[in-house]
Amino acid sequence: MALSGSWSPKLGLDLRGGTTITLTARNATGQGGVSAESLEQARTIIQQRVDAIGVGESEVATVGNNQITVSVPNVAPAQLQEMVGTTAQLYFRPVYATAQVTAQPTATPTPSATPSSSADPSTPASAEPTSGTTATAAPSPTESVNRRPAAGLPTAAPTPRPTAPGRQLTTDEALAWTPTARDQADFEAFTCGDEFPDVPDQPLITCNREGTTKFLLYPAVINGDMLTDANAGVPQHQLSWIVQLQLNDVGGKIFEQVTGALAKKSEPQNTFAIVLDGKVVTYPRLTTAISGGRAEISGSFTQQSATDLANVLKYGSLPLAFDLSEVSNVSATLGGEQLQAGIIAGLIGLALVVIYSVIYYRALAVVVVASLVLAATITYQLMVLLGQSMGFALNLPGIAGAIVAIGMTADSFIIYFERIRDEVRDGRSLRTAIETGWIGSRKTILIADAVSLLSAAVLFVLAIGSVKGFAFTLGLTTLIDIAIVFWFTKPMVTLLGRTKYFGEGRKFSGFDAAHLGAAPRRSPIRRLRASSPKEA
Template structure:
């Protein structure tokens, strides 16, 4: 069976399809309460950030590294190409213009190296040194001295080797317990029945524990295995205060050296071994939720070499004692999470968790997915951009666009008369669909309306007008030939006109794609708007202009060639369509 022709498809149904599309878009906008699109940097203001590279040796960075960083940052902040963020190189600096106000997350996204390294934890401690507990006064049994701090047998209990705060607290309690507290107050040698009973008898022979110096602090490495750690790192670990760490990037760590690092929330400090797996071995990253806990996580997959390295390190440390059985995920020298490894993890995939939100997990996944910056950068300048000038330009552009649209409408009505109303209605529908599309893209795809976009949208008025003008002229040509009624002329003219319309729109759309692919910034924004409106033009002409023309061809006003219809005999240079029908009969 042959497919139905355009004349066999009921125009009313086609118009209902378009109406349903418009209503669905309007309902989505109403549900999201997104009635106005987001504006770009030139219309809404925003922030301009200048990043300056920092190298380990203080020398200027390679030009190739700067170019690579520009491409990576551009991919991060403008990955979909329509967010209106602009990234450009200025000598050895990188200038990023980010639209909107309060773009703290975006600033962190562009200025971090996002270099992931997985390192074994060698030592662990709280963020700052804890003060030693001062002894308190306590009553002494009659006829006896101070109680002994040494359990029966004279042996000193071995501190817990755990690197956890609880383990260190236990070690301190056993080494120098408070005289006023029983031996099991901290969970200590509760089973030693002689610790308290022998205190009075041995008071004279047992030395009194030394009184701690006021202001002294507990050694955060007490009870931990420090073998294999560089002595300089031990000193650095004792001195570092993670509560005062610089927010943003951590240290520019060398993957081939042990380092001291803080947790991202500043609550803990670590001594970490050389990198077992580097971020260059990450092949992909995606934000998601844990199906059991519902918390946000980042799933990462490794390349073949990274998968092997990850399996090796998890297999090696799984049998070690805490905290050396922990594997820290380090991003730019900051520990994101340091989970305990209970078994080897083969397969080439892993996940990062650590109190993420949807926004933070997505940002981290994007950083890892788009790649690590080859250099460390510092924010050398952050400037707020005013939208005053852009608002003035927008007002002027809207006035100019309104005047141009009014001129087009007047021309259509004066030249095409009744047919001009169909053209005006087509422009109205195209405007509604375009505005709805822009709003939906703005609130769901990161699109920000800027002046280049508006220019592209205004230019589209001419594209839409060209399409139905081609159709109208084809109809008039068919009628002037003198062998067709209006209804048949509408169908024959459509078969000829649609080929011309599709070819013209295809050329325009290809030009938009090429311009968008080769250009950046404002030019890319103009190309995007031009391509978008070209697609909308095809939708409007096929789903509105043509079906509406098929309906009005059945109206006597147009079929009889009324003087105001635009299809009258005088304008056609021949007898009216109605008279021609009578002559053919």
């Protein structure tokens, strides 16, 4: 059972289905532990990425000293893992050489300034990505890289390359780089899937994300810190999705200088690669310098993949590397069953309260029923409004909080009614007892509701996860109970006390003397007649 329509509250993860993943953090360099500051920074970035998906009740929280849990409703596990787990290290690197990768290569091409043609590059103003999928986390670099040696070279393992973050080379330094014999040998021996450290001041040997083309790349000329914005969209008069990148002033000048220099070279050195997490996303061919600091990644993107890539790039790189520790998925069917069970439990509780009220308070139970109906209506409307305005989502603990509110609203009336009974027993008239009973009972009602509000506030601050939903709903319904009892229950009891049926305490009204526990009071005339000698 699920609510539908525009005037419905947002449902939480446990009611409409979704995914919860647990990420375990580690230092990206492999040295040192995980600091609390880095973990919180990573949590903030992941929260921004998840919020960009545009779903309600997304929740990102740190657990312990090295874990982050991410809970998002109605998002596929694979999409969520790719969105939050990628480190998003972005570099622009000129291409020195490319080579096609086959399933069973018979020979390894030798890199040169004009090797075999690369995958169909794009026009100068756009980049034809080799993949339109979202970014995935790159393997962490290792301290030594063992690969097959190139033919005719010694079989000894190559000297380990630097893995620690290097400095950013100047544009002239980067463009002046030339490969050594070791670089060419490693390029020949490299196979897609091998690990190679992605250090900005060193060359990079890598593949595209499908593993169909491998690259020998210059040191980085632009890094992700120079990226100020990334957006996905469909350009005017086009049908394909693209990702537009905007660089800052420094990055824009470097980009113009690099693209101008590369445009004068022959293939494939007139291309530059956009490298995300150690994998080539795209490598456009250049024929002229590109000014303005704007670049485009275009190709076989879908709306989802282009949006995901733009969000990952927009919100920056993670300061830590993460391993996926646990994935749990709640199906929409299971969530619907839980929602149905919660609604049934609430209706049963409401029915029991109404039955008790009718048995004990007779016709006066109309006040209890009307108060409960009004409280339920206001609660529902506020949940809808809060869901649309601030993303509040109703979860299973929240339904439990709403069920507790049924008892709170009925309890407020019980306190008031019992106080009226005490006043009548003390000899006051019914109308007077209604007013004096309210003065005495409202203090008790406010104290009881204040305790509930304090409990809800403490629980909301200290609790994590879906328990916050219970605390929020409990606090909301407590405030509603105060408003109902002050501006509806008491005025309604006063109004009924002035009617003939209730005011005269007729049978089954709930205000009859026998039910209130007080003997009927006779008028002074009747008392005089009963005491006269004639009647005696």
